Amino acid sequence: MPALAPGRWVAVALFGIVALVPAGVRDAYLLDSVILILLWGALSAAWNVAGGYAGQVSLGHAAFFGIGAYSAALMTARFQQSPWLGLMLGVALSIVAGGVIGYLSNLSTIAFSQVLLIVASRWRGFTAGSEGIPVPFRPGFWTLGLGHVAWVYLALGVAVLYYGVAIWLETSRVGYQLAGVREDEDAAEALGIASRRLKVYAVTLSAAMTSVVGTLWAQYVGFVDPFYVFSIDLSVRFALNTIIGGIGTGLGPFLGSLLITSLETYLRATFSGMKTGFAGIYLVIYGTALILVVRFVPEGLTGLAARLRVRSSRAHA
């Protein structure tokens, strides 16, 4: 067996620490941050399957997030069924939508998310329109009415699973073939790879993964607002977390989510107490941080780590 790559050790350490957090921490605010970091990380990892590994950059992945969120919210609020059924429905719908979009063009995800936004915000009789849907809280696993500690482990489970998908894409036959398609579709075809089909599969997988976390997010937060779940801001955020962390890497989306989510939480908490004029200042700082990363570390945090490692090994040599 080859030794574990450095990035894998970091992942083992990070996920291991998270697994131990609930043993020592009872602070709901901190646990909430951990859950959100994991969910955002999983969402970015899902985006990374299409945007990173398949090279199909999408700025409309909120469509699949919203499908997952609405499927579960409607299932529980309207039909009094388990959100797990909603999760499965969301996955099924996202597979169909992702397949069609993957086949057409990944640019059409933006249009698709906006169409869904209009439907969700206007179909008042069914979706409650722009008021949104409060998700009823009924304690129990089957109803996803869980405490903070259980949520940490549920979100951690999904995050580890999604990290595993990334590792699979880096080491398996399908993963290598997908890398070929990403680099040059025509050349991949000449080598016997069904480029288009593989791309559609990747986008579909990414859509289904996004939908699952959309469901969990809605159940955790307890409210689904069409203007949030289908927004382009949200789609952009999946992409930015991944780009800042390191696009096309397993750990990148989680590192990006860790950095951005904690930065945002911290800035919001720090500046929210000030005069109203400062209310939005966290956005300015957030934006500045983004520009700095893209300008000076375009390959993301994982790339920066690799660069430093090379430098230090040269220094020791």
Place this chain on the structure above:
Amino acid sequence: MLTLERVTKRFGGLTAVRDVSLEVREGDLLGIIGPNGAGKTTLFNVISGYYRPDAGRVLLAGRDVGGEPPHVICRLGLTRTFQIVKPFGNLSVLDNVMIGALTHLPRVAAARDEARRVIDTCGLGPYAAARARALPVGLRKRLEVARALATRPRLLLLDEVMAGLNPTELGGIVALIRRLHAEGLTLIVIEHIMAAMMRLARRIVVLHHGETIAEGRPDEITRDPRVIDAYLGEEFVLAEA
């Protein structure tokens, strides 16, 4: 092995390939020459599945493959290189070639071993770990050949793998093509460098304005008045004499 029957490909009003018929037998080394825009690469694109022929048939081992996508044709034993090389730029040379080998070897470890062998055959051994993007053009042309070979083709189409090479690189790739041919691979080669083509090919087809104007042994081709007129020019004949 490969038979073209009156293959025609049009782009709007332009007929890039018109009524081209040819026969490639097992063990052939066929050269295709012609001036720029003669339809050589278009013909390759039709044979390898990138274009659907507007008329005529492409028979590979007796099966009509006209309109089949390239990946299906590759799996039937025919693949090609690209005139403008298309390396997987961000991947290592080894990974590039391994992706070719994965087509017939589903296990990654087995494909990696096979890729190492092919890389050594093509003289790319020292560059296995290098990023494909970082290679100079001569080595990128070799990488194109190595990647195609890793799919274990029975018929390989080489599109100007010698263009832009210095004399040393040229000698190396000619030797490689000779060796592959000697080992039983059937090849169709498009080339502009006449001297290399004369030494390499057993049989040459000359295309001009999308049509076959001559076909025969290299020495016959160089004496053909239509070929001299359309492509080689008087000076070439004088120089050869």
